[in-house]
Amino acid sequence: MRLSLSIADFTWPDSPAQIGPRVDRIARAADQVGLDTVFVMDHLFQIGSNGPPENDMLEAYAALGYIAGRTERVRIGALVTAVSYRDPGLLIKSVTTLDVLSGGRAWLGIGAAWNADESVSLGLSFPPTSERYERLEETLQIAKQMWEGSDRPFEGKHYTLTRPLNVPNSLTRPHPPIMIGGQGERKTLRLVAQYADACNLFGGSVENVATKLDVLRGHCESVGRPYEDIEKTMVEYFHPDKSVAEQVDSFGRYAEIGIEHIVLGRSGAFVDEDFEAISELVTAAAAL
Numbered sequence: 001m002r003l004s005l006s007i008a009d010f011t012w013p014d015s016p017a018q019i020g021p022r023v024d025r026i027a028r029a030a031d032q033v034g035l036d037t038v039f040v041m042d043h044l045f046q047i048g049s050n051g052p053p054e055n056d057m058l059e060a061y062a063a064l065g066y067i068a069g070r071t072e073r074v075r076i077g078a079l080v081t082a083v084s085y086r087d088p089g090l091l092i093k094s095v096t097t098l099d100v101l102s103g104g105r106a107w108l109g110i111g112a113a114w115n116a117d118e119s120v121s122l123g124l125s126f127p128p129t130s131e132r133y134e135r136l137e138e139t140l141q142i143a144k145q146m147w148e149g150s151d152r153p154f155e156g157k158h159y160t161l162t163r164p165l166n167v168p169n170s171l172t173r174p175h176p177p178i179m180i181g182g183q184g185e186r187k188t189l190r191l192v193a194q195y196a197d198a199c200n201l202f203g204g205s206v207e208n209v210a211t212k213l214d215v216l217r218g219h220c221e222s223v224g225r226p227y228e229d230i231e232k233t234m235v236e237y238f239h240p241d242k243s244v245a246e247q248v249d250s251f252g253r254y255a256e257i258g259i260e261h262i263v264l265g266r267s268g269a270f271v272d273e274d275f276e277a278i279s280e281l282v283t284a285a286a287a288l
Contacts, residue, residue: 001251001288002261003281004037005030006079006235007063009046009269010056019056023063024070026270031071033279037107038067039079039263045118053117061094068102077107079235079263080181080200084113084125084132088139089161092146096170104171108143109200111181112136112188133187134158140178140195147175179233185215193219198231200263203254209234210257233261238281240266240274248284255288 007026010019030038042060045053060078068076076098081091092108099106112132113119119126127135138156145154146166154161170176179198182188192199193216201212213232220227234254239247251262262285264278 001255001259001285002036003278003285004039004075004233004261004263005035005270005278006039006041006263006265007270008041008265009050010058011046011051012269012271015056019058020066022269023058023066025272026275027067027070027074029272029275029278031074033275034282035074035264035278036261037075037077037263038071039077039107039109040064040067042078042081042085042109043115043118044122045115047115061098064098064106065101068098068105071102071105073105075105075107076102077109077179080109080111080179082113082115082119083110083136083139084119084127088142088159089146089164091139092143092164092166095143095176096147096166096168099170099172099176100168106170106172106176107179108176109179109181110136110139131158133191136180137191137195140180140191143178144175144195177231179231183212185212189216190219190223192216192230193223193225196230198233198261201232201234201259203234203236206253206257209254209259213258231261232259233263234259235263235265238264238266238270238274238278240277244277244280244284247281248288251281251285252288 027038040060040063046055046057064076095106095108116126135158138159146164151163151165177197179200180192180196181200183201201209217227
């Protein structure tokens, strides 16, 4: 099992002046202890489960560019990009740029978006749910086409690209891995089966995750996709007050039902002192 990190809270006692140095230290520590990926949320205000909207939050792709420049090995991506915040041509160009400049370490994490408050507050488009899913599917189609190197016109219901040229193309071939976040059984997991290299589930309980994986398996059978082709990932909290053995035992229960990759979140911001335990977690989880 692989472990990754999700930096979702940027509010430290010495913020905002020390946000840059703190993110630098966290990213470099993640690189050094063997974590697979450093993710950041694609939110513009802090979300309710982490704190009030007035807490510090960074724009995802600018933050990922900074992290890419501070690291050498660890992969980088958004967990996950809100499809309605960026037009697809610009989004794929941004992820491609991140992949090229990082030496082939970028993910495209993407989902249908949900935070209407930050969207309306900042004047961003936030269509109804059904339309966001339509836009998500078209964005995935555009991503595959641009990374294939085809600049033929794309005409969809919501997007028209007269020449989706993507030069330079990504270093990662055939394309940066595509992760779709969310666990809606009818739409999200169908799109995972059809387009994605990885799913990302919310966890909650082993039974809930097992149910979602069974639904994903069914969608894979429907579209003729090997279930094994899709990397099964989920978010689980790192608990600094729990022992490494306790946390690895929890990871093991998810590994038994097919989870291959856990993204560590945290209640509150990560701090330097967390990484001794995280280093031990990485080593122990590798044996699962």
